[in-house]
Amino acid sequence: MSYTASKTWVSDEAKEYDLFIKICDNVPYVAPNSPFVPQTWAEWIDHRLHMKEEAHSEAVRQLEIKEAEKTRTKGAIHPPLEGKEIEDYLSCVLSRESIWISSTKDRPGRPQAPWPTYDELKHEGYHRNKSGYSRFPPLPRVRGNETVNWKQRAPLAQFPFDQVGRPTLAGEELPPETDDIMVSLIGKELLKELDS
Known part of the structure; x- marks a missing residue:
């Protein structure tokens, strides 16, 4: 040694x-x-x-x-809704206007928002809660030139179903969203159980 x-x-x-x-x-x-x-x-x-x-x-x-x-044969996976393409630009679950739709085609009168960049995803990191924004994905923004910073691109108007992460002022309480048609479809008993 x-x-x-x-x-x-x-x-x-x-x-x-x-x-x-x-x-x-x-x-x-x-x-x-x-x-x-x-x-x-x-x-x-x-x-x-x-x-x-x-x-x-x-x-x-x-x-x-x-x-x-790897070689084990898996069962055939059937597409949802038996492969039927619905072109009404509404979500499959609650039939509400949403960005979370399966169609990849651009919606008439609304441009398709590009996926946020890495810088935009990590912007403010854990401090988003202190700035009034909760920990949600970034807002959808209009397409722009690649040389334009994401902060300079205007956010797209969100659908009511997709609105998350809006800044709230201290002491401000947002009114609860109520939709009488949805309440009648879901049932008041289930909503009472969810609230408790």
């Missing part, structure tokens, strides 16, 4: 023998009366070989499991 900064090459056999000696030195403290601890160099080599074979067979078994999962 070298105590300088230079490295000394040690063969694999010498490293293994050093490990065996270290284990033998610790056996009286860890398992003094155990008949399972290798006592000789030959038993130690046999034990290490057996452990390597077990690790190899376990790795082969895990690989076979992964390959079997």
